[in-house]
Amino acid sequence: MVLDPSISLSFNGRCEAAFKFYERCLGGKITFMLTWGNSPIAKDAPPEWAGKICHASLGLGDMVVSGADVPPPHYQPPGGFAMLLGVSDPADAQKVFDALAENGTVKMPLQETFWALRYGGVTDQFGIPWEINCEKPQ
Numbered sequence: 001m002v003l004d005p006s007i008s009l010s011f012n013g014r015c016e017a018a019f020k021f022y023e024r025c026l027g028g029k030i031t032f033m034l035t036w037g038n039s040p041i042a043k044d045a046p047p048e049w050a051g052k053i054c055h056a057s058l059g060l061g062d063m064v065v066s067g068a069d070v071p072p073p074h075y076q077p078p079g080g081f082a083m084l085l086g087v088s089d090p091a092d093a094q095k096v097f098d099a100l101a102e103n104g105t106v107k108m109p110l111q112e113t114f115w116a117l118r119y120g121g122v123t124d125q126f127g128i129p130w131e132i133n134c135e136k137p138q
Contacts, residue, residue: 008066009128010078015053015069018126022058022065025099026085032057036069045071082121082129093118093134100124100132 011018022028036042037050045052052069065083070076087093097110097118103125110120110132118134 006064006066007083008068010070010075011053011067011126012072012075012077013049013052013069014126015056015067018124018128019053019056019058019067021124021126022060025102026060026096028058028060028065030056030058031064036071077127078129082131084131084133087118087132087134090118090134093120093132097122097132100130 009015009018016033019028019030019033023030033056034054035050036045036052036054039054041054042050045054049069049071052071054068056067058065058067085096087096094110097120101122101124105123107121107123107129108119110118113119116133116135119132121129121131123129
């Protein structure tokens with residue numbers, strides 16, 4: 001069996017803004033973005049959602065992150081997970097942390113821990129929880 005794990009994020013109408021933000025602050029690349037109105041399943045979303053995102057893909061390093069705007073009443077805020085970003089340089093960890101914290105909520109300030117040169121947690125302005133981890137050399 002071959003598995004190719006990835007992650008899909010759900011948004012309440014702000015997927016396009018979130019992916020453009022991640023592209024800018026994380027150095028990712030949006031590789032696909034389809035609106036509900038241009039999709040074969042346009043009828044499954046309210047008419048006012050025609051411009052919202054049905055499916056998007058964002059390349060982040062070796063990983064592809066998918067995302068979509070989930071029409072009401074099916075949207076549920078994220079919970080029970082965090083996007084973990086491994087960063088090798090403390091200065092880069094600070095830069096990424098600060099970018100994600102813009103209009104977000106810091107859960108744990110970026111700081112040294114017993115396992116990491118820098119580690120911190122933030123929920124971004126789109127409601128997605130992130131953890132930044134810059135491990136100590138072995």
